[in-house]
Amino acid sequence: MTYILSIETATRNCSVALSQNGETIACREISEDGYSHAEKLHVFIEEIVKENNIRFQDLSAIAVSQGPGSYTGLRIGVSAAKGLCYSLGIPLIAIDTLETLAKQLTVTEGVIIPMLDARRMECYTAVFNSKHEKIRAVASEIIDEHSFSDISGIIHFIGDGASKCKSVLTDPKFAFHDAIVFPSAKDMGVLAYEKHKKSDTVDVAYFEPFYLKDFMMTGPSK
Structure with missing residues (x-):
């Protein structure tokens, strides 16, 4: 049985999903005007694992949205994914954010x-x-x-x-198609499963999100 936890934080949508052999069986997500990823992400991860009666040790891999997207959002998602991979000794799978969105x-x-x-x-x-x-x-x-x-x-x-x-x-x-706004982790499961079967993973230590543009600091509006 292949369980993969998927994390999508490239936009305002903070999204976590659990898939079993490529089929999404659970998803937690919220999109708010203010980014709440730092507050919500780890809560969603804990809830989705506990409520589906599995242990973190049952996970086969972690999939994370690689970008492009929000600099801060991507950093939060990738940091969480790396931490899980390090602690559990499992591989990291990077998923194209725009491909995830297109899947909808x-x-x-x-x-x-x-x-x-x-x-x-x-x-x-x-x-x-x-x-x-x-x-x-x-x-x-x-x-x-x-x-x-x-x-x-x-x-x-x-x-x-x-x-x-x-x-x-x-x-x-x-x-x-106005109803489709944000990428969601629920659409990452099948993509991650196909990559997992081919051992198409990234180096946990050296992987960086695909920002596409350099991060720019902006001052407060006057």
Whole structure:
């Protein structure tokens, strides 16, 4: 039996899930205006293990969202994941945040573009086909009326960065799915299980989140 604990903290959604052989059996998450990851994450981890009648020693691996996303959120999630891996002596699996988000939408035609808000008109994006296969690498893009003009057919937008782009991306080929806002740990289980079967893990000591952009300090608004 393969139990994997998944941690997703790349956005405002603080999310923890437990999967069994790739099937998610439990999830705890909350998305608040203020980031509550430091307060909620370890509580969710303790609850999800206890309520499903397993021990931490029963876990086969820890999966963590690797980014891109919030610098602070990613640091908190990766630090927690590393601590669990060190103490339990189990492997760490890194999962592409945008791939996790793309998994929430099922389409029969066109492409899926998950968009995470990176402030102003900038978004973290990647392009996936209808089989959830990545066909364009993760990038940080400034969105304007010419964005994605090279892609033909219907384009499905999801994520917390999509809504701010509606006024700019007005071509009829653009479809916005407003109900899908944040990546969730519940969608990481199958991805993590496939990686676990192939021993596709990362070095616990040296793994760093994929920030995509350098962290920038901002002063208080006046």
